[in-house]
Amino acid sequence: MSDTEVISAERKRAFSIDLKAMGPALALLILCIIGYSLNSAFLSEGNITNLLTRSAFIGIIAVGATFVITAGGIDLSVGSMAAVISGVMIIIMNNLVDTFGAGAVTVLIGCGCSLILGIGAGWINGALTTKGKIEAFIVTLGTMGIYRSLVTYFADGGTLSLNFDLRGTYRPVYYDSFLGLPIPVWVFIGVSIAGWVILNRTAFGRYCTAIGSNESVAKYSAVNVDRIKTATYVIQGFCVALATIIYVPRLGSASASTGVLWELEAIAAVIIGGTVLKGGYGRIGGTILGALILTTIGNILNFTDVISNYLNGTMQGLIIIIAVWLQRADWSKKKV
């Protein structure tokens, strides 16, 4: 390499860092332009609102996943966890109708139970990983199967439906708007801001990054590695519970097929957003964009006939692979 080449390589490097941070935003922008050029209704207020609301579930879960992955872990159980939480939540609320009526009290108790279940389930994943010293992949693969079969068992192979009167009470949580934005979107915004602050501005976030970069260094630097790692799974569980709370009123039911493949969509959103899968570097902003990108792809396919809607998964898969490929290309360049 000659002098000038080295310099241009360094410039490229500086540029590519920007590109990496801007990449997901750029991709989303391009998708929006494509969507709009194919069908101008894409940018209508109704569709944008719909898109944001749909993104909220995966987005909220993915914010939790960002913590787990940044700290070097992985949680495959989130989809099943969402399903079992919605199932148990519906059973509890249905049983409470006789005692507390079909009012807000029942719904609030249901939501409380959901949060407790989420935190508990997350803690189990975390404790098995840290105290049990089993790889996160294996632990959460196991709990994924357990939660999925539990919801099937509770629903007796069918569907658990929310009491009809309760649906009326609970419905606004998904369908109502506040200041022009649906409530799930507000929850998404809240979780995103809180997530960003915690990851980037608190000691806890710094510890997550340190553990993901090098667990030994963290340990020798007085970081309580087990506690922090467990906490990331608890945050993940909490986020799943929040997503469930806004998801249940949408359909008012839960079944064995609730939340199928959510874990992969959440992980995909995190990775598209630029968080490194092996840990040590996390970006909440990227995760949010990642979730929006995934939903937008599906939305565009719904809107147009160019590509069959059945190929949604293909498009998402391609985007994930391209995103990681771009990241890798960047890493290797920096290493030389």
Place this chain on the structure above:
Amino acid sequence: MEESASAPKCVLAARRISKSFGAVPVLFSVSFDVCEGEVHALIGENGAGKSTLMKILAGFQPPTSGDILLDGEQIDLPPNGEAEDLGIVLIHQELNLAEQMTVEENIFLGRELTSRGFLDRLTMRRQVEVLLKQVGLDIAPTARISDLSIAQKQMVEITKAMNRNARILIMDEPTAVLTPSETKLFFRQVEQLKKRGVGIVFVSHKLAEVKEISDRVTIMRDGQWIGTKPTSELSLDDMAQMMVGRELSDLYPPMNEVDVDAPVILGVENLSTGKVKNVSFDLRKGEILGFSGLVGSGRTELFEAICGVVPVDSGTIKFDNEVVNFKSVSQARNAGLSYLTKDRKGKGLLLLQKMAPNMSLFSLPKFIKNMMIDQKAEEKALARGIRRFDIRTRDADIRVGDLSGGNQQKLLLAKMMETDPRVIIVDEPTRGIDVGTKQQIYHFIAALAAEGVSVVVISSEMPEIIGICHRVFVMREGRMMGALTGTEINENEIMRYAAGLKEAS
């Protein structure tokens, strides 16, 4: 180079090599050559450009200008280690072995012998057995790399290079992690390689070893070629002086005596852990205590137990007259006890992160304001550390992994001092760093002790233990062999205790 005109046969030569990274020049018209059957040592402070020169010689980086000659003919070395096919092998400081594979699999990795499309394991094993015997390495070809000691791994690397018919072996600080006895064994192998006509480039900070093993020495400083001379014409002082470009008469700081009535701050009685057996000692305020012994004598584990990294089986630890049993590093830190690891890349620093987050990680609770990290305070702390410990870097945004070893060590010291400790334990504080930085670190340690901080220095380098410590404890196989004070602190006494020839009753 004129000096080499009379030498036997030059295999690899670099002529007027310059190298710049971007606008930053790191090598200025450096010439270097290595001949058949000689050991050519390359010495210089950290950042002198040794690593860059080595990488250029092995083809890992192209020179910005200048020529590489192989057997007298100009050549552009192929990149990414393909120069191995030409017989030029670079052995990195971080060994490149597949940890989960066996010795024989590693030695033949990438050039496996096959017969009819299947691996010819039998032939490979036989060849490996012969090679291992030649190097005098007593391990099975089927042993897993992860089960070997660092010294053995190094030998495997060399065996691997020999199996590749290496004509030139470039070794980056091969003895940095070896014990004295392992180093001796290693040198015997080097002699054998020499006899087989292999030319060896030997990079080291241990000048005594350079003196012992090399035929010629090339000294570099600040990217410049300072000189190439037959080793016999240079004394250790000459080498050191040429490296740093100034007199190094005060490598060790003057010793301040500890106050006679200085209180004991750390008292350990009959401490046992998995590896440590029944160890007792005490440390007074402002004292520098040396812990000597061979690698693996249990010194690190002893202090990891005291600092809460590994569990204590039995015994009592008194810190500031209170019995303590730290369950975690954070408890020890809060009490004022900080341990600086010897493994700065594996356990000390986050290599992919910048300096500021590394600096504050150990003492992060101190940087919390209203539940958030006070980034201004972090920056101030970094500026303070850079000033106090003379960390030299062009750019504060550099990744820590790109700092030189000496600067990394200084950053680690700064990171530890941010916890405001009363007792610090520094484990191999000068491993793999150059003479100039070593001198600085010795002065930092002495200054801290003078301020009233108590210091434990764990080191396998006897001169530094002798040069800076008030008292010295020697350990062997997990046990305390003896304590030395005053004039007893000399290499002879320490060695006798460390080797088990003498033991205090």
